[in-house]
Amino acid sequence: MTSAARHEPETLLANVLHEIKSANSRLDERDAATRSRLNNLEASINDLMRKHGRPAGGNGHETDARSQAIGLLEQKYFATTTKTDPALPPPSFSEDQIAEAKLAIRGLKTLMHSTSIDQLRFDERKALSAFSFGSTGFLLAPEQSNEILSCLEDVGDLAGIMRNISISSSSIKFMVDNEIWDVAAWACEASCFPNNPTAQIGSGIGEIEIKPESLRYVVCTTRELLEDASTNVEAWLLAKANQAFRAQINHAIIAGDGFQKPMGILNPAAGIPILDTAPSTPPSFFTWQDLLMLRFAVPMSLQADGGAYIMNQYTWGLCSTMSDDNGRPIMVANPTQGAPYLLGGVPVIIAQQMPNVETGATPVAYGNWNRVYMIVNRKNVTMQQDPYSAGFCILYKFEARIGGAPVCPNAARLLRIR
Secondary structure, eight states: OOHHHHHHHHHHHHHHHHHHHHHHHHHHHHHHHHHHHHHHHHHHHHHHHHHTTOSSOTTOOHHHHHHHHHHHHHHHHHHHOSOOOTTSOOOOOOHHHHHHHHHHHHHHHHHHTSSOGGGSOHHHHHHHHTTBSSSSEEEOOOOOOSOOOOOSOOOOOOGGGSEEEEOSSSOEEEEEEOOOOOOOOOGGGOSSOTTOSOOOTTTTEEEEEEOOEEEEEEEEEEHHHHHHOOSOHHHHHHHHHHHHHHHHHHHHHHHOBSSSSOBOTTSGGGOOOEEEOOTTSOTTOOOHHHHHHHHHTSOGGGOTTOOEEEEOHHHHHHHHTOBOTTSOBSOOOOTTOOSSOEETTEEEEEOTTSOOSOTTOOOEEEEOHHHHEEEEEEEEEEEEEESSTTTTEEEEEEEEEEEEEESOGGGEEEEEOO
């Protein structure tokens, strides 16, 4: 056998191997191109879903995600810090912590669409573990979606005009000055000590205690809804919890009895002074003079930070439609007023919990509410997923610990209708 004949099978085998390698390389190139197109398509679809608020919630912008992550980190910081010094600078967070908080928010929203935490990615479960307070409980990010459409009545928010503080114990106590001692005397008016005998420094000091109470809200949903929902279920669920908490807190601020809930400003035990309408006012009604007298019945030293009226929309409608004998409106907004709800240059807060104008009712309140009322926050709103207690349904348990009470009743007045 010649040398050429011996090398012919080897050459043929080398050609076959070369063709196979060339085919594999071409397949790899096509697969890479296909994967690139699929990744680009997936990224485009994700961008469209974020723009439509699904599934990220809110409006999907990076700035909103960052602010939500920072808010979640602040909640974790204040939940674990037992003592807070106002003189210290606010907490700062690294980019790694913010990225972890973003992952935790994304994982929480994915969890709300699933039935088990095992369905989450490993990095999302790891991030969630940093914001957990139990086996299935997690801190909620302070967010509110603006993509929810609802025609339900909103009761408004009164907690924003009150003083809010955070505590780290079961209650908080304040010393209260309840007594005005005699004024000083001139030297020529007394032979020796002008205020003899001197008053005990502790005789006019009282004490008030505010305890936070548990406020709970439970939402039950079916597994089918979570598995098949293509809408923004988590934003709707958070909005429902937000509205439920605000409704109860606002109702307690106005009419709470103080038993396992905050004390309301309309409760007689709150101690806010009550003024009756003038004798010249028609029965079952009030006049603009009554409203002005209500305002100036509050000591001016307690109005230094500003005040506001609180009434429901029906009472405000009566105020804005008052007219003189010739039918001309009395409550006319001047061009310098920056908001429609002003009464004598003072803001008017609309609260549906306030009573209507009836004999014996107190439909109007005025005061420096930042000094009148204090809201105590012991624990922010938390959520716990319970997939076991309700059979084939999943329970989302929301809880917060909030208390409140009037701490300076003399800085407000209530108008009672004769």
